[in-house]
Amino acid sequence: MSPTIGAIVGSLRDGSVTRVGLEHALDAVESHGATARLIDLRTYELPVYDADAKDAGDAPELRAEIRDLDAILLGTPVYHGSYSAPLKNALDYCGFDEFENTTVGLMAVAGGGFPLPALDHLRGVLRALDAWVLPFQAAIPDSHTAVENGVVTDPDLQDRLDTLGQRIVEYASIEPDPITFEGKHNVGAGEHESD
Ligand SMILES: Cc1cc2nc3c(=O)[nH]c(=O)nc-3n(C[C@H](O)[C@H](O)[C@H](O)COP(=O)(O)O)c2cc1C
Numbered sequence: 001m002s003p004t005i006g007a008i009v010g011s012l013r014d015g016s017v018t019r020v021g022l023e024h025a026l027d028a029v030e031s032h033g034a035t036a037r038l039i040d041l042r043t044y045e046l047p048v049y050d051a052d053a054k055d056a057g058d059a060p061e062l063r064a065e066i067r068d069l070d071a072i073l074l075g076t077p078v079y080h081g082s083y084s085a086p087l088k089n090a091l092d093y094c095g096f097d098e099f100e101n102t103t104v105g106l107m108a109v110a111g112g113g114f115p116l117p118a119l120d121h122l123r124g125v126l127r128a129l130d131a132w133v134l135p136f137q138a139a140i141p142d143s144h145t146a147v148e149n150g151v152v153t154d155p156d157l158q159d160r161l162d163t164l165g166q167r168i169v170e171y172a173s174i175e176p177d178p179i180t181f182e183g184k185h186n187v188g189a190g191e192h193e194s195d
Contacts, residue, residue: 002033002034002035003034003035003070003071003169003172003173004034004035004036004037004068004069004070005026005029005034005035005036005037005069005070005071005072005073005165005168005169005172006036006037006038006039006065006066006068006069006071006072006073007022007023007025007026007036007037007038007039007072007073007074007075008039008041008066008072008073008074008075008087008090009022009038009039009040009041009042009075010041010074010075010076010077010083010084010086010087010090011075011076011077011084011086011109012041012042012086013077016077017077017109017140017143017146017147018075018076018077018107018109019038019040019075020147020150020151020152021075021107021109021138021140021146021152021157021161022038022073022075022107023038024151024152024158024161024162024165025073025105025107025138025161025162025164025165025168026038026073026165027165028161028162028163028164028165028166029073029165029168029169031165032165032166032169032170033169034070034168034169034172037065037069039062039065039066041086041087041090044057044058044059044061044062044090045057045058046058046059046062046086046089046090046093048089049089049092049093054093056093059093062090062093062094063093063094063097063098066094066098066099067097067098069102070102070103070172070173071102071103071104071105071168071169071171071172072099072102072103072104072105072131073104073105073106073107073164073165073168074087074104074105074106074107074122074126075106075107075108075109076106076107076108076109076118076122077108077109077110077143078108078109078110078111078112078114078115078117078118081114081117081118082117082118082121083108083118083121083122083125087122088125091125091129094129095129095188096129096130096188098129099126099129099130099131100129100130100131100176101130101131101132101176102131102132103131103132103133103134103168103171103172103173103174104126104131104132104133104134105133105134105136105137105138105164105167105168106119106122106123106126106133106134106137106138107119107137107138107139107140107161107164108122108137108138108139108140109139109140109143109146110139110140110141110142110143111142111143111144112141112142113141113142114141115139115140115141116139119137119139123137128186128188129188130179130186132171132174132176134164134167134168134171136163136164136167137164138157138160138161138163138164139160140152140157
């Protein structure tokens with residue numbers, strides 16, 4: 001059966017370049033035979049995460065939708081040198097049930113020329129969730145000139161997004177690694193529930 005790949009858009013902005021970039025990658029996902037789903041955080045009510053209210057708003061629906069995916073693309077705008085609060089908020093509602101041993105691909109979009117630190121930071125977050133993060137990642141710098149009429153214009157950027165879509169399909173069903181040292185010592189959010 002073909003895998004289902006979801007892409008979570010870390011920007012809530014109507015004209016988001018992150019959304020356009022992920023839509024491009026999802027087109028590549030479909031052309032490689034998988035099912036594509038865009039997860040637009042604007043359509044979920046997700047209050048700022050409170051660990052005493054982990055089922056607040058639409059969190060249960062979001063988690064169920066993510067658990068239904070075989071692999072996940074995360075797209076973030078660069079905000080103050082890192083990934084965005086809406087994306088982190090959505091991730092905080094999730095945990096190992098949604099991400100452990102799940103293949104994840106990363107994409108970042110910056111107004112300037114330096115999106116890479118946001119990708120590094122996001123990679124660390126996904127590591128803490130025991131996800132399997134693709135080495136290949138995509139970055140869109142100079143976002144104000146990157147999109148015209150809802151389409152990524154630069155052929156090199158198009159190639160990278162195509163490759164991201166291709167890789168997430170290729171590695172969607174990878175066998176999970178044995179648990180790592182970090183994994184054994186990483187209690188995550190679940191353990192705190194019994195506090
Ligand atoms: C709060 C905020 C902080 C930002 N910080 C940075 C930054 O540190 N570096 C940068 O290159 N662009 C920065 N930008 C610009 C955004 O990365 C850029 O506008 C991007 O296109 C936003 O993503 P979106 O189009 O998907 O909404 C910032 C934008 C906002 C709103």
